[in-house]
Amino acid sequence: MSPPTAMPRGRALVLGARGGIGSEITRQLLQAGWRVRVLCRSPSIAGTDASEIDWRQGDALRANDVLQAAQDCDVIVHAVNPPGYRRWQAQVLPMIDHTIAAARAVGATILLPGTVYNFGPETFPLVAEHAAQHPRTSFGSIRRELEDRLEAAAAQGVRSIVVRCGDFFGPQAGNNWFSQALIKPGRSVRTILSPGTPGIGHSWAYLPDVAATMMALLRVRAELPAHARFHMKGHWDPDGRHMTETIRRIAMQHGQTARVRRFPWWLLGLLAPFHETLRNTWRMRYLWRQPLQLDNQRLCQTLGQEPHTAWDLAVETSLRGQGCLPLASA
Known part of the structure; x- marks a missing residue:
């Protein structure tokens, strides 16, 4: 088999x-020489030279805003989600519909970061792209419907690539477990919360590696099926303790004494009925109680190998980038 054509x-x-x-992905697109346009309510991305970006003020919830911003674009990166698991039912599917309509109009390929919410425990511990999607939560059902709409759009000529991986971590703080539970961005590491069940493995994904994987797939997108799904292995924590212990060890190397404590799921359960974000986080706790590893065989067959940063370097860079x-030194 000849290598894919870039x-x-x-x-x-x-x-x-x-x-x-x-x-x-914005940072890596710019580094690779792509012209990047961003649709945003208020233009600003930390660590990015705003002058290099074609900013368009608008909202992904407005179909015409997306369509106008997509003019002359070859790719639409659909990395938008309501923050904190709020208003998913009202916003997630309309936003993907707007992206699909815009991609159809301009002939662009859609690039989507996938989630593991789509899968129920019956597919664990090793999940391939073709595994049946029987989600256990309303959020998983929404994400399954989102991908179903992409697959249906492929029959109408809309191309898409889905890259699925474990829980994000990286130099930028964001809506993820690493920066919202395990550590506190901008502070020395004193307490590390561990949401996992002892002895149960967990999948993590280093954001620069995820973006590098997406970039590699974009380079060969013409060779891919109209609707292509790929799983990343990422960083596998075999016993649910490796991530927290790595954070603790690296913090100690920098003179910080940290202790690991269990995440207070019991408290989350008490507060869940009164707070939407906590309620929906509570519903996802099964993902920490059983091992879920993503099978990256298809990805490796396509790219040759998965982009992968060494574990300690990825964790240390993440802690440093988040101000911990x-x-x-230069």
Whole structure:
């Protein structure tokens, strides 16, 4: 089999550019020489030279805003989600419908960060792309419907790539477990909360690796099926303790004494009926109680290998980027 042919760089529209994966894919697109357009209510991405970006003020919930921003674009990165699991029922599917309509109108490929919410425990512990999607929560059902709409759109000529991975971590704080539970961005590491069940493995995904994987798939997108799904192995924590212990060890190397404590799921359960974000986080706790590892065989067959940063380097860079360690000396 001959290697895939790399496609030329083009113009990409990024939706959700202020989120974790959105900001990282924006950075890597710019580094690779792509022209990047961002649709955003208020233009600003930390660590990115705003002058390099074609900013368009607008809202992914407005179909015409997305359509106008997508003009002349080859790729639409759909990395937008309601923050804190709020109003998913009202917003997630309309936003993907707007992206699909815009991609159809301009002939763009949709690039989507997938979630593991789509799968129920019957598919665990090793989940491949073809595994049946029987979600256990309303959020998983919404994400399954989102991907179903992408698959249906492929029959109408709309191309899409879904890259699914474990829980995000990286130098930028965002809506993820690493920065919202395990540590506190901007502070020394004193207490590390561990949401996992002892002895149960867990999948993590380093954001720069996720974006690098997406970039590699974009380069060969012409060779892919109209609707292509890929799973990343990412960083596998075999016993649910490796991530927290790595954070603790690296913090100690920088003179910080940290202790690991169990995440207070019991308290979350008490508060869940009164707070939407906590309630929906509570419903997802099964993902921490059983091992879920993603099978990256298809990805490796397509790319040759999965982009992968060494575990300690990824964790230390994440802690440093989030202000928990001193900046590296020049």
